[in-house]
Amino acid sequence: MATLQTPLHPSALRRIAAAYREDMGRRERSILVSWAGFTGSFAAVRAITHAIHAGKGPFKNLSVGGEHLHHYMWGIASLAGVGALEVAGKEQRRHHPMVALAYGFGLALIVDEFALLLDLKDVYWAKQGRISVDLGIATVALGGTAFAATPLWRRLLDKSWSDRRSAVIARSPRTATAT
Structure with a gap:
């Protein structure tokens, strides 16, 4: 009798890893990792900000001198680091999966606060803040479709x-x- 192999079954994980290494080119691997990084980071940052807003969990807003530091700033820093590696980095570092992951992560932090950047007003929890969610979902959908x-x-x-x-x-x- 055949056993059902879920995606997390060790043999399934080995096949996925082999397909990743052997069947995908460097470009496809980078796209997949950055897309997954964006998707996971966007979901995580939405969950964390909702927890902060509800006063639940260990998370708190980060402020310096009474000024709230928005998470898009960390996204810009992440993209600046990725850009520096792309411009001046060695070939093996430029194509490292962590570079693609940092790109997806940074982009997610910026997209999540897109509405704030668009109007230069903190509308994260207002109706206008919905544009950030819509843009994030559209990015995940279009990125996944293009990758697939x-x-x-x-x-x-x-x-x-x-x-x-x-x-x-x-x-x-x-x-x-x-x-």
């Missing part, structure tokens, strides 16, 4: 490139004289 369609995009781009290359070869003077 990677094989389709690759095939379409390869076919388009192949068709263009064939058209150029067909018009080249060497090909025209050979026929």
Whole structure:
């Protein structure tokens, strides 16, 4: 009798890890890690801010000199670090999964407070603050869709490139004289 293997079953985890290493290119791995980092961070920061707002759990707002430090600031710092690595980092560091994770994390912190940045007013808990939630959900949905369609995009781009290359070869003077 076959046993049911859930995604967390050790053999399933080994297959997932092998597929990640062997079947995905560096670019696809970076996209997946940054998308997962964004999704997880966006969900976590929403949960934490709701806990702070409700006065539950160990979390508190961070203030310096009586000024509240919004979490988009940490997002900007994260993206600045990722940008510095991309501009001046060594190749192996630029493509490290932690860079992709930091990118997703930083972007999530900024998107979560997008409404504040849009109006320069703290509307996080107001009706206008909903735009940040909508943008975050749209980013997760579109990012997931684009990532899931990677094989389709690759095939379409390869076919388009192949068709263009064939058209150029067909018009080249060497090909025209050979026929």
